[in-house]
Amino acid sequence: GLISHAHRRLQTVLGWALSALAIAPVDDSDIAQHEALVDACVRRYAKGGRTLLVVDEAQNLSADVLEELRLLLNVNSDQDLVLQLLLVGQPELRETLRAPGLRQLAQRVAADYHLRPLGREETVGYVRHRLSVAGGHPDTFDGGALDFVHARTGGVPRLVNQLCDMGLVYAYASQQRYVDVEVLRQVLV
Numbered sequence: 001g002l003i004s005h006a007h008r009r010l011q012t013v014l015g016w017a018l019s020a021l022a023i024a025p026v027d028d029s030d031i032a033q034h035e036a037l038v039d040a041c042v043r044r045y046a047k048g049g050r051t052l053l054v055v056d057e058a059q060n061l062s063a064d065v066l067e068e069l070r071l072l073l074n075v076n077s078d079q080d081l082v083l084q085l086l087l088v089g090q091p092e093l094r095e096t097l098r099a100p101g102l103r104q105l106a107q108r109v110a111a112d113y114h115l116r117p118l119g120r121e122e123t124v125g126y127v128r129h130r131l132s133v134a135g136g137h138p139d140t141f142d143g144g145a146l147d148f149v150h151a152r153t154g155g156v157p158r159l160v161n162q163l164c165d166m167g168l169v170y171a172y173a174s175q176q177r178y179v180d181v182e183v184l185r186q187v188l189v
Helices: 014-020 030-046 063-075 092-097 100-107 120-135 143-153 157-173 179-186
Strands: 053-056 084-087
Touching: 014 030, 014 063, 030 053, 030 063, 063 084, 063 092, 063 100, 092 100, 120 143, 120 157, 143 157, 143 179, 157 179
Parallel strands: 053 084
Antiparallel strands: none
């Protein structure tokens, strides 16, 4: 299941987790919701599967909501992982997890990876790959435009995506088939 676009106003995560995992509790009480989650995870595990809950933008979650996520992991026993949690977020998530009140959650982190900015060649390959996967021509951005994208974004994928998306919109609006440096400069004005 995927909880995307987590935000600070999120007060509780159980209902979102159930929705993401397509689990319907018998009623809206906290007990019924928790039992539905546990039952579904255990049933999946008994059939040889596991349940994975992915939380995107996890850096936006409050300490209380992160603690609630940790408590959901109590479904697991010492040897059986019936529910796994994948937190995806900006670098601020690492800082949040270092807070003393979240020590128990941090202790449960089995793997941790920080995506570093892309180099120039990686940025070029990344943009061309994304264009190809979307059905576009991989050379929609000329070489100068790709150099500009890398220089302006520092190779941070999220920023690369934003600048390239806007570049495509601007090029389309001006009926250009290709994105060049001038189009990208207009985006940043």
